[in-house]
Amino acid sequence: MKRSYTIASETALIIYFGDRIEPLVSKEVQRAYKALKQANIEGFFELIPSYASLLIQYDILKYRFEQVRDMAEECIEKAPLLEHSEQKIVTIPSYYGREVGLDLELLCEEKNLSSDAIVSLHVKELYSVYAIGFAPGFAYMGEIDEALSTSRLASPRKVVPKGSVAIADRQTAIYPLQSPGGWKILGRTPMVMFDASYEGLSRLHVGDLVRFEPISKEAFLKMGGLL
Amino acid sequence: MSGFEVIHPGVLCSIQDAGRKGVNDIGLTQSGAMDELSFGYANMLLGNAFNTSVIEIALGGLVLRAKEAISIAITGADMSPSIGGRSIEMWQTHTLKKGEELSFGFASSGHFAYVGVVGGFDIPLQYGSASTSIKEGLGGMKGRKLQAGDRLQSFGVCLCETRKLHQKQVPYFSQEIRLDVLKGYQEHLFDKSAQETFFNSVYTYKGEGDRMGYRLSGEKVIPQVSGILSEPICYGAIQVPSHGEPIVLLKERQTIGGYPKIGSILGIDCFKLAQLKPGGRIRFNEVSLEEARNKVLAFHTFFRF
Numbered sequence: 362m363k364r365s366y367t368i369a370s371e372t373a374l375i376i377y378f379g380d381r382i383e384p385l386v387s388k389e390v391q392r393a394y395k396a397l398k399q400a401n402i403e404g405f406f407e408l409i410p411s412y413a414s415l416l417i418q419y420d421i422l423k424y425r426f427e428q429v430r431d432m433a434e435e436c437i438e439k440a441p442l443l444e445h446s447e448q449k450i451v452t453i454p455s456y457y458g459r460e461v462g463l464d465l466e467l468l469c470e471e472k473n474l475s476s477d478a479i480v481s482l483h484v485k486e487l488y489s490v491y492a493i494g495f496a497p498g499f500a501y502m503g504e505i506d507e508a509l510s511t512s513r514l515a516s517p518r519k520v521v522p523k524g525s526v527a528i529a530d531r532q533t534a535i536y537p538l539q540s541p542g543g544w545k546i547l548g549r550t551p552m553v554m555f556d557a558s559y560e561g562l563s564r565l566h567v568g569d570l571v572r573f574e575p576i577s578k579e580a581f582l583k584m585g586g587l588l
Numbered sequence: 589m590s591g592f593e594v595i596h597p598g599v600l601c602s603i604q605d606a607g608r609k610g611v612n613d614i615g616l617t618q619s620g621a622m623d624e625l626s627f628g629y630a631n632m633l634l635g636n637a638f639n640t641s642v643i644e645i646a647l648g649g650l651v652l653r654a655k656e657a658i659s660i661a662i663t664g665a666d667m668s669p670s671i672g673g674r675s676i677e678m679w680q681t682h683t684l685k686k687g688e689e690l691s692f693g694f695a696s697s698g699h700f701a702y703v704g705v706v707g708g709f710d711i712p713l714q715y716g717s718a719s720t721s722i723k724e725g726l727g728g729m730k731g732r733k734l735q736a737g738d739r740l741q742s743f744g745v746c747l748c749e750t751r752k753l754h755q756k757q758v759p760y761f762s763q764e765i766r767l768d769v770l771k772g773y774q775e776h777l778f779d780k781s782a783q784e785t786f787f788n789s790v791y792t793y794k795g796e797g798d799r800m801g802y803r804l805s806g807e808k809v810i811p812q813v814s815g816i817l818s819e820p821i822c823y824g825a826i827q828v829p830s831h832g833e834p835i836v837l838l839k840e841r842q843t844i845g846g847y848p849k850i851g852s853i854l855g856i857d858c859f860k861l862a863q864l865k866p867g868g869r870i871r872f873n874e875v876s877l878e879e880a881r882n883k884v885l886a887f888h889t890f891f892r893f
Contacts, residue, residue, distance in 0.1 A: 368772030370852035371880035373822040375773065380817060394613070409612045409820035411844050416820030418612075421884050426877060492818065494844030497615035497724060501818055501844070512814045513846065515830045529846060530815055540723055541800065543829065543847070561614045 364437070366430045372421045374429050376437075379413040382503040382531060386413045387491050388443060391567060393433075396440030402432060410567075411492040412501060450487070450570045453535065453550050455526050456581035457483075460588055461549035463518075463525070468511065468545060480575060482506045483526075483547055488533060490569040498537030498555025500565035505533050517543035524549045524586065526573065533573075537563075548575075551586030589710065590656035590744025595689065597735045598649035602720035603711050603728035606639040611715045612843040618823065619719035619727065620839050622646075622799060622862040623700045624855075625759055626664035628891060630704035633661040633681050633751045640708035641718040643740070645701040648694035650734070652703075654684040656744040660705055661751075665698025665761065665863060680752040698761035698863040706745035721840060723800075761863040768857050768875045768883065769826065773849035777812045778828070785809050786850060787872050791834065795866030799840040802861055804870060808832030811848040818846035824853040836861055854880055856887045 369375040376393065379386035394410040397417070404420035419429050457480045459465055465476045472479065488502035495501075505528055513529045518541060521527070525536040527544035536542055537555035554564045565571065582588070594601075604627070607620020621627030621644055631640045643650070648667040661681045662669050669676050672688045678701075684690060692701065711718040711728060720728030729738050769787075778786065791806035814830040821827070825837045827847040836853055837845075838861070853861065854875070861870070875883070 368770060368851075368877060369820070370772065370822045370824055371770050371854055371877065371884055373852075375820060382817065398613075406609050407612045409843055411819045412817050414817075414819040416822060418822060421881060422888060425881065492844060494612070494615045494820070495818070495842040496617070499615055499844075513829065515814075517829060530817070532818065532846075538723060540842075562616070563614065 364434070366433075368426065369416055373416055373418040374426060374433070376415045376417070376433065377413060378415070382412055382491060384489065387567075390415055392440050392443050393437040395443070396436050397433065400436050402436070409494065411494060412503075446568065448568055448570050450572065451565060452572050452574050453552055454576045454580065454584060455548045455550045455573045456576050456578055456586060457548035458578055461522070461525070462547045464545035465547060468547070471511065472508065479509065479547065482509045483528070483533065484573045484575055488571045490565050490567050490571060493561065493563055493565070493567060496536075496538055496540055496555070498559070498563040499534055500554070500563065500569075500571070502533045502571055504531040507531070511545055513543040514545065517541055521546065522549065524551065524554070526550055549581070549586060551581055551584035589741045590654070590658050591705075591709070591739060591741040592652040592654060594650070594734050594736055594738040594740065595653050596649060596651035597733065597738070598645055598647070598692065600646040601650050601734040602644050602722070603641050603709055603740075604644040604719045605641040605708070605717055607719050607839060608715050608717045612820070615843050616715060616724060616726070617721055617840045617843065619717065619721040619799075621702065622839055623664055623702070623859040625859045625891070626700065626702050629679065629753055630661045630663040630702040633663070633753065634659070634704050634706050634747070636704065636706065636708060640704065641711055642708070643703040643734070645692055645703070646699060648692045648701070651689055651691045653689050654686060656686050657683060657746050658705060658742070658744045659683045659747040660690065660703055662701065662703055664701035665695040667695050667701050668693035679758050681747055681750050683746050695865070697865070699865060700862060705742045706747070707743045710741040723840065762860070763865060763868040765860045765864065765868065766871045766873050767861060768854045768880065769851050769872045770854065770875055770877060770880045771851035773825070773851060774811070774816060775850055777848045778809060778850050779812065782809045782811070783850070786834070787874055791870045793861075793864045793866060793868045793870065799838060801835050801837040801841055802864070803833060803835045805833055809834065809850070813848060815846045816848050818844050821845050821849075822852060823855055824858050825849050826851060826853065838862060854883060856884055
C-alpha cells in the first residue's frame with residue numbers, strides 16, 4: 362500500500378502506511394518516525410507513531426498542509442532502512458479470574474466458549490509490540506487468535522483498573538494506569554508497566570515479543586496484585 | 589519567595605501551563621489549560637510569557653491566603669471572586685496585602701477560571717511543563733490536585749497599576765455554542781446521512797466530561813465500523829463509538845485510540861466547549877481546510893499573547 366496523507370485537524374496530518382497489523386507496515390512506520398524525529402524539523406511539534414499510521418502536529422503559522430506533506434514525504438523517501446535488532450521476549454504474569462476479568466463472561470457468551478478456552482487462546486500466542494500510546498506504558502500488541510477477535514465495548518468504561526489485560530479487534534494490551542477505556546477485559550497483571558525509571562516510561566517497547574503466563578490468584582496477590 | 593497557602597482546595601484545582609510538547613510519542617498526554625484563551629489573558633495582563641504556570645479552578649470553591657503582598661490576575665469562568673470578603677472584578681489585576689484571602693464561589697457561567705501571578709509559580713518542570721496530569725501523576729503539586737495546606741511559591745511581585753482587559757475582548761461563555769469542524773480522519777466511514785445528522789443536529793453536554801474529553805448527547809451518528817486500527821489522536825478530535833454519540837478529545841486525551849473519527853474541532857474553538865456547563869447546547873459547523881487556516885491566522889493576529 363502506498364503512503365497516504367490525510368487531514369487529522371487544522372494543525373495535524375496523519376500518514377497511513379497500511380490498514381492492517383503487519384510487521385512490515387510497522388517497520389515502515391518506525392523507519393519514517395525515526396527519520397522525521399532525527400530531521401528535527403522546526404515547527405513539527407509532535408510525531409506520534411502507531412501500528413500503521415504516523416501523526417504530525419505542526420505549526421500552522423509556519424506551514425500549510427501541502428507543505429508538511431511534501432516535507433514529510435521527502436524525508437521518508439530518503440530515510441535509511443532500519444537495522445535489524447535482537448527482539449527481547451517479555452513474560453507477563455496474568456491472573457484470569459472472574460473478579461478481575463470483567464468481560465470474561467460477556468466473551469464466553471459472545472464466543473460460545475468456556476473461560477478456560479478463552480484464556481488458552483490468549484496465552485498461546487507470542488505477541489509483538491507495535492505501538493506505545495493511549496497512555497504512557499500502554500503497549501499495543503498483536504495479533505490475537507481470530508477466534509478471540511472482538512469489538513470494543515459500545516460505551517467505554519469510565520474506570521478500567523490498573524493492570525487490566527484486555528483485547529479489542531485482533532489486539533491485546535495492558536492498562537498501565539487506572540483510566541477510562543473500551544477494550545474487553547480478560548484478566549489482570551501484577552506487573553508494573555509504567556514507571557518514571559523505565560526507558561520511555563514503559564516496561565515494553567516497540568519490537569518486543571510478549572507472552573502471557575496464567576497465574577493463580579495466590580500468585581497474583583503474592584506478586585503485589587490488587588483485586 | 590512569596591505565594592499562597594491553600595486554605596480550601598475547591599473541587600478540582602490544579603497548576604497548569606500550556607502543556608507538554610513532543611511527548612505524545614511515549615504516550616504522555618499534552619495536558620495544559622483547558623481554556624487557552626482565558627489562560628493566555630491571565631498571563632498577558634501580568635506581562636508574563638504565554639507559557640507561564642497558573643492555577644486552574646474547575647467549578648470553584650478555592651480559598652487562598654497570600655503569604656506576602658502579591659498581584660494576581662483572574663480570568664475565565666465567573667466564580668464571584670473576592671478578596672478579604674470584598675467582591676472583585678474579573679479580567680483584571682488585583683493586589684492582595686499580606687495575609688489577605690482570595691476566595692472563589694461557584695461558576696455562574698463557564699467551568700474553568702484562572703489565577704495568574706507575575707512570573708508564574710515555582711513548580712519544577714516535568715517533561716518541559718508544570719502542567720498537572722493527575723492520571724499520570726505528573727506536574728503541579730506532586731501530580732495531584734491542590735489540597736488544603738499546599739504552599740504555592742511564587743515571586744511576590746506587586747504591580748504598581750491595575751491592568752484591565754478591554755470590555756470587547758472579554759469572552760462570553762455561552763451555553764449555546766457553534767463549533768467549527770474540519771472533516772478528516774475516517775470521515776469516509778460516516779455516510780451522507782450520518783454526516784447530515786451530525787452537522788444539522790443540536791447536541792447537549794450533560795456533564796459527562798473531564799479534562800480528557802467531553803461526551804455529547806443527541807442524534808446518533810453511527811459509523812460504518814465499530815473500531816479501527818488504533819491510531820494517533822489530536823486535540824479536538826471527534827471520535828464516535830458505536831453508541832453513536834460524539835466524544836470530543838481535549839487536553840488530557842489519550843495519544844492513540846481506535847474509535848472512528850469524523851474530524852476535529854478547530855483548536856481555537858475548544859475553549860468554548862471546555863467552558864460549557866451541563867445542559868449546554870452545541871452545533872457543529874463544517875469548514876474547509878482553507879477556512880480553518882484563515883480563522884486560525886485571524887485568531888493569532890488578534891490575540892498576540
